[in-house]
Amino acid sequence: MxxxxxxxxxxxxxxxxxxxxRDPRIDEAVVASFGGQSPSALLKQVPYRGxxxxxxxxxxxxxxxxxxxxxxxxxxxxxxxxxxxxxxxxxxxxxxxxxxxxxxxxxxxxxxxxxxxxxxxxxxxxxxxxxxxxxxxxxxxxxxxxxxxxxxxxxxxxxxxxxxxxxxxxxxxxxxxxxxxxxxxxxxxxxxxxxxxxxxxxxxxxxxxxxxxxxxVRAVPPESARPLPRRIFIERVRDSRLLDPRAIRTLDRHLALHGFERVQLERLTMADQIRLFAGATHVVAAHGAGLSNIVFGGPHLRVLELNLDLDGQGALRPWFLILAAKRGQHYQHLNASACELADLPLGLAFDRLMGTRRQAIRLGLTRLRHRLGRIVSRLIRRA
Known part of the structure; x- marks a missing residue:
């Protein structure tokens, strides 16, 4: 038998x-990290969608x-x-x-x-x-x-x-x-x-x-020791999921520029993790279980997930998008499988996450420098 x-x-x-x-309007919850970014790979696996x-x-x-x-x-x-x-x-x-x-x-x-x-x-x-x-x-x-x-x-x-x-x-x-x-x-x-x-x-x-x-969150008493960081980057102890050394260097530069502190959640108690996310204002992380803790954050929390096609099917896992949408949080993503961890998209994503214009100003200055260079070259040829 x-x-x-x-x-x-x-x-x-x-x-x-x-x-x-209740439909949390997942499609509308994604904030593009830069102009023209498509969320289609992220939305493919959202349950009940369609x-x-x-x-x-x-x-x-x-x-x-x-x-x-x-x-x-x-x-x-x-x-x-x-x-x-x-x-x-x-x-x-x-x-x-x-x-x-x-x-x-x-x-x-x-x-x-x-x-x-x-x-x-x-x-x-x-x-x-x-x-x-x-x-x-x-x-x-x-x-x-x-x-x-x-x-x-x-x-x-x-x-x-x-x-x-x-x-x-x-x-x-x-x-x-x-x-x-x-x-x-x-x-x-x-x-x-x-x-x-x-x-x-x-x-x-x-x-x-x-x-x-x-x-x-209610069960965890407020932290009385040193203040916990408000802008955090979740650093995975065993598996960074970010394999491109150039992308890592670029990410490190933007994290430092915007005052992010690295945290390894594996080294924290659960109470400390809850306190950390309840008080955080900005979170950046590669896709991983540690991002689950955004459920302890309020609607003021702003999230940037560095996502990756882990199954080779052209889809990104939307689980943290769903959590952020249910909590009313600002959510952005970058698709590492689509080369979105290069300097330009990373800089634009941080601009949008932080409400700054650093990358836009940098781009503007670069374009101006190139334009001035072309003008000078034409003047030299005419002389």
């Missing part, structure tokens, strides 16, 4: 709508469904018949196949469970933006269900991120979750919280998911 074929979460029929999305499907956030119930916790497969859901719920395995880093024999050996649980994590939840974006906002919704909407999370694994380090412990402590929800060892479990009912869209980041088009971040 072969394993059952996967099923889309949108095809599961037992569902209850708990929130309706469809007439209503935006709904649902509690999805799988009677006698199974839940798998294990390294690289955390949070994968299966129907009672063993059909994998495809979207929950989207980020699996190990084989999520469930054989009929393994399905029969699942541990029966005589209670309802709700899971909020996916297989990439040790990534800051997935933890902060896709798991944590679902937790208060699960606790409020499913009071009779246990909210379950994968337990720390003794044979590995870092499987349960330290950031999660800090976030749960700040949110006051540390005592409301249950840590479950690796294994395959069959609760009475397995519940998921999922938009009626196959893209997990569609979650960010619902106002209700942002209540979590307001709670975290």
């Amino acid at each position: 072969s394993p059952a074929l996967p099923i889309a979460v949108t095809d599961l029929t037992e569902r209850r709508t708990i929130a309706v999305g 469809t007439t499907r209503p935006m709904r956030l649902d509690v999805v119930t799988i009677p006698r469904g199974c839940l798998l916790f294990g390294p690289g497969v955390d949070g994968i859901a299966f129907t009672a018949e063993g059909r994998q719920v495809r979207e929950t395995a989207m980020f699996a880093r190990a084989d999520p196949t469930l054989t009929p024999e393994r399905l029969q050996a699942a541990q029966d649980i005589d209670e309802d469970w709700v899971t909020v994590v996916d297989c990439a939840w040790d990534n800051h974006f997935h933890l902060l933006m896709l798991a944590l906002p679902k937790l208060p919704l699960a606790l409020a909407q499913l009071p009779g269900a246990a909210a379950v999370l994968p337990a720390r694994r003794s044979e590995a380090t870092g499987d349960r991120p330290a950031m999660l412990d800090q976030l749960l402590a700040l949110s006051g929800q540390a005592g409301q979750v249950r840590w479950v060892p690796d294994g395959l479990y069959r609760p009475r009912n397995l519940h998921l919280i999922w938009p009626n869209h196959d893209q997990p980041a569609a979650l960010h088009l619902f106002d209700e998911t942002f209540d979590t971040f307001a709670t975290l």
Whole structure:
């Protein structure tokens, strides 16, 4: 007997709508970094864009469904018949196949469970933006269900991120979750919280998911030590994502010119990260999970993302555009895959971000110098 074929979460029929999305007018939220810049590569993957499907956030119930916790497969859901719920395995880093024999050996649980994590939840974006906002919704909407999370694994380090412990402590929800060892479990009912869209980041088009971040900002006391920087550049410790040395040198010059300070978020506690972004006025960063923290910034925050075609399909990931749009923040981008990190577009982007005219004045002076040079050359030829 072969394993059952996967099923889309949108095809599961037992569902209850708990929130309706509001169109944040994503297309209008992009501020061009320079004249003529096209946002088309950025807008291609925006969930619901170009469809007439209503935006709904649902509690999805799988009677006698199974839940798998294990390294690289955390949070994968299966129907009672063993059909994998495809979207929950989207980020699996190990084989999520469930054989009929393994399905029969699942541990029966005589209670309802709700899971909020996916297989990439040790990534800051997935933890902060896709798991944590679902937790208060699960606790409020499913009071009779246990909210379950994968337990720390003794044979590995870092499987349960330290950031999660800090976030749960700040949110006051540390005592409301249950840590479950690796294994395959069959609760009475397995519940998921999922938009009626196959893209997990569609979650960010619902106002209700942002209540979590307001709670975290309120939970962090004001910083009493030295003032935190207001203009920040997020410097990635392990992977800069910017490989062109010339682009890096040009970027460094513009950052210094405009008074940006470098920060490495990996070296900060979650409370310090929240304080940093709550007080920041300008953020520049390459596309990466650290930009998730703009959700702690107010509408005064101005963002420049150095984006990159990571999939080779001519599209940029719009996840931070969506966050900025929902927060009412100024958002710009540059496409590193389209050579937009050269000196001219970078300078124009910083001009627009900072409300200055440095690059425009520089261009004007350069053109004037060239014009004067041509005039002098003509006069010399005539003499």
